[in-house]
Amino acid sequence: MAKQNIILGVTGGIAAYKAPELVRRLREHGACVQVVMTDSAKQFVTETTLQAVSGLPVRQSLWDREAEAAMGHIELARWADLVLIAPATAEFMARIAAGAAPDLLTTLCLATRAPIVIAPAMNHVMWANPAVQANREVLEGRGIRVLGPEHGDQACGETGIGRMMEPNDIVSAMQSIAPVSTTGNEQLPLQGRMVMVTAGPTREAIDPVRYISNRSSGKMGYAMASAARDAGANVILISGPVGLDEPDGIECLRVETAEQMFAATHEHIQGVDIFIAAAAVSDYRPEKQEQNKIKKTKAVMQIDLVKSPDTLASVAKLANGPFTVGFAAETERVRDYALGKLENKKLDMIVANKVGADRGFDCDDNAVEVFWRGGERSFPMTAKAELAAQLIQLITDRYAGSAGTQTKKDWPRAVRD
Ligand SMILES: Cc1cc2nc3c(=O)[nH]c(=O)nc-3n(C[C@H](O)[C@H](O)[C@H](O)COP(=O)(O)O)c2cc1C
Secondary structure, three states: OOOOEEEEEEOOOHHHHHHHHHHHHHHHOOOEEEEEEOOHHHHOOOHHHHHHHHOOOOEOOOOOHHHHHHOOHHHHHHHOOEEEEEEEOHHHHHHHHHOOOOOHHHHHHHHOOOOEEEEEOOOHHHHHOHHHHHHHHHHHHOOOEEOOOEEEEOOOOOEEEEEOOOHHHHHHHHHHHHHHOHHHHOOOOOOOOEEEEEEOEOOEEEEOOEEEOOOOOOHHHHHHHHHHHHOOOEEEEEEOOOOOOOOOOOEEEEOOOHHHHHHHHHHHOOOOOEEEEOOEOOOEEEOOOOOOOOOOOOOOOOOOEEEOOOHHHHHHHOOOOOEEEEEEEEOOOHHHHHHHHHHHOOOOEEEEEEOEOOEOOOOOEEEEEEEEOOEEEEEEEEEHHHHHHHHHHHHHHHHHHHOOOOOOOOOOHHHHO
16 A cells, blocks of 8 residues: 555544544555545544644545645546545445535546445444445445445444444455555556656866855655656656765766756756756856865955856756756745746746755755646655655646646657657
């Protein structure tokens, strides 16, 4: 279940109180969980709790314009590797058996290609009702996996078959489903795509022993490259000087200066589908590099700086260029500067984070805001490897959208070219 994107649908039954625990168990197994609640579910468990345990805003309505702009319901349906409805009410089972889509959760169930698993929970007499059993049969006949319900004491004070399976047991059962899931047999989301990532700082020589650089460690860029590789892409990593091992299975090109990064990028950009500029390239470099070490003779000295070439903007300008993602590290007004860069450089997406002496650089965790035209999404503080996997997923979805198709499997490259 590691790295799987799971939509957890919570419907309006008493057992909804177990949903937060279920979210935690799924996340412990490495899944990324997006909770979607029905209106009735809100009577039993709060959105606040589910948001806190899942780390993502809960989706509730088809008509939430802000959420829909950030990740539309079709995108969300495509994002999911698996849809789990727990608890599933009798009413919800009837809606999906009928193929109805009056709310976000049922619409997602119709729009997804991911396997659907339901864990019904209801009073034992309801469960035994022929209408409910007929719906169960319809759903099973369509390949929807039904987990439980179990026999035991019920909230109504009676005993019988109707209790929702315990969260731990649901998670165990789902592990046996994953290998036969459609995603397991599908190609990886970036299979056959070429992704170029730049990472690390650059060094701009002042003299043979000194240089101007910055505090970038390259960890985020390397994590992005590894996550793109794990998503099936062929990856070229153009790296400034960092103390990191080259990731396996990735072509790594080492550069030192901003000019070298610019040249290496353009030398290899042909055929690249997605360009991710995570490097912290020096904006300026000394106008001239001294041949010999500068001696300590003056009380005050001046070094004239000139602008370095802007690799990111130059790639974004290419006719028929790749889907271009920039990174912006800012110490203040992160959102304003990020949106400015998105617009000025004509990027497809920008990933922005706040940096300072104690955050952003050379640490293993990061929190970012991602912006694109017409949408944005926040990613809370997470390990960079996990964050990179989530970002690659979002980039993949946006890229697929930009290619003008609704399926991950079949991006018509010719359409973009
Ligand atoms: C206190 C209370 C508890 C309920 N528990 C359940 C339940 O465990 N299972 C069930 O199928 N319906 C239960 N219902 C009925 C559902 O909430 C109702 O059918 C609702 O329309 C379900 O909507 P939803 O599935 O779209 O969220 C309960 C209703 C109330 C008032």
